[in-house]
Amino acid sequence: MNINDLDYFNQLIKQKNFSKVAAAFNVTQPTITMAIKRLEREFNTTLFLRDRVHNELIVTPSGEQLAVHVQTILSELQVAHQELNHLADQHMVLGLPPIIENYYFPKVAAELQRQEILENIQTLAGGSVWLRNALRDGQADVALLGSTEPLAYRTLVAEEFDRQPFNIFVSARHPLATRKRVYFSELKREKFVLFNSSFVHNTAFNKLTRRNHFRPDVVFRATDTHVIMNLVAENVGVTFLTGIVDQHRDDVVRLELLDDEQPAFISSIVTRTSHVLTPMQQRVIQVLRATLEE
Amino acid sequence: MNINDLDYFNQLIKQKNFSKVAAAFNVTQPTITMAIKRLEREFNTTLFLRDRVHNELIVTPSGEQLAVHVQTILSELQVAHQELNHLADQHMVLGLPPIIENYYFPKVAAELQRQEILENIQTLAGGSVWLRNALRDGQADVALLGSTEPLAYRTLVAEEFDRQPFNIFVSARHPLATRKRVYFSELKREKFVLFNSSFVHNTAFNKLTRRNHFRPDVVFRATDTHVIMNLVAENVGVTFLTGIVDQHRDDVVRLELLDDEQPAFISSIVTRTSHVLTPMQQRVIQVLRATLEE
DNA sequence: AGCGACTATCAATATAATTTATATCATCGT
DNA sequence: ACGATGATATAAATTATATTGATAGTCGCT
Numbered sequence: 001m002n003i004n005d006l007d008y009f010n011q012l013i014k015q016k017n018f019s020k021v022a023a024a025f026n027v028t029q030p031t032i033t034m035a036i037k038r039l040e041r042e043f044n045t046t047l048f049l050r051d052r053v054h055n056e057l058i059v060t061p062s063g064e065q066l067a068v069h070v071q072t073i074l075s076e077l078q079v080a081h082q083e084l085n086h087l088a089d090q091h092m093v094l095g096l097p098p099i100i101e102n103y104y105f106p107k108v109a110a111e112l113q114r115q116e117i118l119e120n121i122q123t124l125a126g127g128s129v130w131l132r133n134a135l136r137d138g139q140a141d142v143a144l145l146g147s148t149e150p151l152a153y154r155t156l157v158a159e160e161f162d163r164q165p166f167n168i169f170v171s172a173r174h175p176l177a178t179r180k181r182v183y184f185s186e187l188k189r190e191k192f193v194l195f196n197s198s199f200v201h202n203t204a205f206n207k208l209t210r211r212n213h214f215r216p217d218v219v220f221r222a223t224d225t226h227v228i229m230n231l232v233a234e235n236v237g238v239t240f241l242t243g244i245v246d247q248h249r250d251d252v253v254r255l256e257l258l259d260d261e262q263p264a265f266i267s268s269i270v271t272r273t274s275h276v277l278t279p280m281q282q283r284v285i286q287v288l289r290a291t292l293e294e
Numbered sequence: 295m296n297i298n299d300l301d302y303f304n305q306l307i308k309q310k311n312f313s314k315v316a317a318a319f320n321v322t323q324p325t326i327t328m329a330i331k332r333l334e335r336e337f338n339t340t341l342f343l344r345d346r347v348h349n350e351l352i353v354t355p356s357g358e359q360l361a362v363h364v365q366t367i368l369s370e371l372q373v374a375h376q377e378l379n380h381l382a383d384q385h386m387v388l389g390l391p392p393i394i395e396n397y398y399f400p401k402v403a404a405e406l407q408r409q410e411i412l413e414n415i416q417t418l419a420g421g422s423v424w425l426r427n428a429l430r431d432g433q434a435d436v437a438l439l440g441s442t443e444p445l446a447y448r449t450l451v452a453e454e455f456d457r458q459p460f461n462i463f464v465s466a467r468h469p470l471a472t473r474k475r476v477y478f479s480e481l482k483r484e485k486f487v488l489f490n491s492s493f494v495h496n497t498a499f500n501k502l503t504r505r506n507h508f509r510p511d512v513v514f515r516a517t518d519t520h521v522i523m524n525l526v527a528e529n530v531g532v533t534f535l536t537g538i539v540d541q542h543r544d545d546v547v548r549l550e551l552l553d554d555e556q557p558a559f560i561s562s563i564v565t566r567t568s569h570v571l572t573p574m575q576q577r578v579i580q581v582l583r584a585t586l587e588e
Numbered sequence: 589a590g591c592g593a594c595t596a597t598c599a600a601t602a603t604a605a606t607t608t609a610t611a612t613c614a615t616c617g618t
Numbered sequence: 619a620c621g622a623t624g625a626t627a628t629a630a631a632t633t634a635t636a637t638t639g640a641t642a643g644t645c646g647c648t
Contacts, residue, residue, distance in 0.1 A: 001296070001297040001298075001371075002295070002296055002297070002635090002636085003295040003296070003297070004295075004636090017593095017594080018594070018595060018596095019593085019594065019595080027636095027637070027638085028637070028638055028639075029594085029595075029596095030595090030596075030597080030598095030637075030638070030639085031636075031637055031638080032595095033595065033596060033597090034596095034636070034637080035636090037596095038635095038636090043374070043375065043378045044378070044379070044382065045378050045381065045382050050594085050595065050596090055593075055594070055645070055646075057594095057595095061381055061570065061572050062378050062381045062382065064570050065374070065377050065378060065381060065569070065570045066374055066378060068568050068569075068570055069370045069371070069373065069374040069377075069568060070374075072366070072370055072568065073367050073370050073371065076363045076366055076367050076370070077295075077363070077367065079363065080337070080359070080360055080363040080364075081337065083359050083363075084337045084338070084339050084356050084359060084360060085338070087339065087355055087356050087359060088338065088339050088356065154448045154449075154567070155448075273448070274362050274363060274366065275359070275362075276355070276358050276359045276362055278355050296604090296605085298605090311625080312625075312626060312627095313624085313625070313626085321605095321606070321607085322606070322607055322608080323625090323626075323627095324606075324607075324608090324626090324627075324628080324629095325605075325606055325607080326626095327626065327627060327628090328605070328606080328627095329605090331627095332604095332605090344625085344626065344627095346613060346614055346615090346625075346626080347614070347615095349614075349615075349624080349625070351625095351626095
């Protein structure tokens with residue numbers, strides 16, 4: 001059996017049209033016909049019903065079932081390709097969401113540099129949700145991810161290294177600036193400056209607004225903490241961030257939340273279950289652990 | 295890329311000898327050489343180091359990494375083959391450990407027969423541990439499994455339908471027969487008649503003996519409840535079983551355990567995550583649910 | 589009836605895998 | 619040092635397999 005046939009099959013499941021699949025792979029239409037025939041013979045079953053009456057291609061239960069396996073086979077191959085590329089180049093790709101890159105990574109980088117392995121690390125930036133997929137697809141080998149629940153995915157191994165409460169940040173000129181702690185419900189009338197939706201902050205924030213039954217007035221969304229903090233300082237709105245962000249400014253005040261059952265910002269070191277760590281990668285992970293879990 | 299090449303590669307990882315792999319597949323040795331070359335070109339890397347000095351084949355890190363993926367790919371294909379076979383034959387294979395077959399399945403079978411789908415079900419007997427692997431490898435499509443902990447495996451979905459405490463059964467002539475409840479520690483000096491090690495009962499039993507710091511005197515092990523019960527009735531020893539076993543005899547007395555934190559016999563309906571249920575299979579599972587979860 | 593959108597069939601051709609035969613390389617025994 | 623042995627590699631010939639190009643079949647639509 002040839003991987004090509006699986007590729008063709010996979011596309012046919014999606015496109016449901018032999019000719020279009022052929023075009024997509026730059027081969028002629030009979031090629032696809034033959035490929036599917038080969039698979040049908042190999043598995044001794046019918047995978048598609050060519051319904052000429054309604055002019056549509058119907059996937060049989062066998063076809064549906066095979067499609068599931070073919071998917072994992074193809075993605076497994078894709079991951080293998082990427083992993084072996086990284087191995088050949090002697091580098092590893094470390095996924096880092098901006099917040100973690102800003103507030104945890106400097107410490108790590110210093111140690112990695114001391115051990116002369118920083119040069120072997122390529123970082124990949126992106127929101128935690130996006131990075132989780134990149135990790136699954138083999139684009140990244142290791143990632144530091146934020147989440148509001150402990151990460152539990154089939155294909156990933158996560159090791160929690162920190163858990164931070166979320167805080168509210170307001171301008172020093174804001175009425176709440178004299179407080180140390182607030183209930184989330186006290187923020188019903190506030191304007192918010194927040195991260196955009198690729199950040200876990202939003203999951204947590206949404207949980208809290210839903211629990212407190214209000215629709216927040218979000219006046220701006222950004223992807224950069226400093227932009228958000230500057231807006232907060234200008235009293236454009238208040239924000240919702242972890243305590244780990246920059247606190248070295250006197251024009252912004254941090255307030256703790258008094259609510260019970262607050263969501264937490266959980267940071268984890270995550271790898272694929274299928275990933276075999278090289279000695280270099282093991283050292284990197286050990287540095288991550290040693291530096292982050294303290 | 296050809297699946298054959300992956301097969302050859304997989305064997306070579308295990309056997310570390312080109313000629314032997316060739317022999318195993320009934321092909322000539324250059325075939326293997328070429329197959330590995332193709333893979334090395336495809337992945338643009340070296341998979342094996344041919345160490346002629348020490349006359350051994352060394353797997354490179356890339357080789358190790360690829361091996362992991364090749365394994366899952368091949369097993370995925372194997373599962374696909376079996377599943378499609380079952381689909382074509384319009385049957386499903388239901389894994390049943392003997393205890394569950396005896397004490398839960400009769401009810402289920404009656405209902406399945408009423409719905410005329412019993413004929414489509416092939417049962418596969420075996421211990422819960424063995425059946426778990428059979429399910430993973432595609433030999434079974436659905437299984438009812440016993441366990442002492444909730445089942446949580448990457449590739450399997452489990453749905454608990456019952457949880458039973460374990461009980462002690464003694465002969466009516468036994469000194470403890472007048473009691474209703476005992477502590478497990480009171481059984482230190484007893485002789486035991488038990489199931490053999492392919493049953494989860496053992497896991498639970500061992501937990502209790504360890505917790506109570508004693509080495510049980512096991513005088514006999516069997517695979518059949520009735521054999522065990524007959525021996526207990528004859529006062530050969532006492533036994534440790536779930537309460538669901540046959541209680542319609544007056545020569546044996548059931549005692550509950552008074553211990554805190556007792557292990558439980560958890561019964562679950564288990565399927566593969568990758569398995570697509572046909573309408574027939576869905577009906578079967580619905581019958582299982584309806585009959586068992588009540 | 590004829591056209592358009594699909595899929596199947598088949599002989600010819602192109603591509604790829606396997607075999608057969610032989611070469612290379614390192615080791616071991618004498 | 620020499621030849622035998624066990625292992626993998628190489629190259630040409632052979633065999634097997636995939637793809638193409640041309641064409642035919644089927645159905646709906648107008």
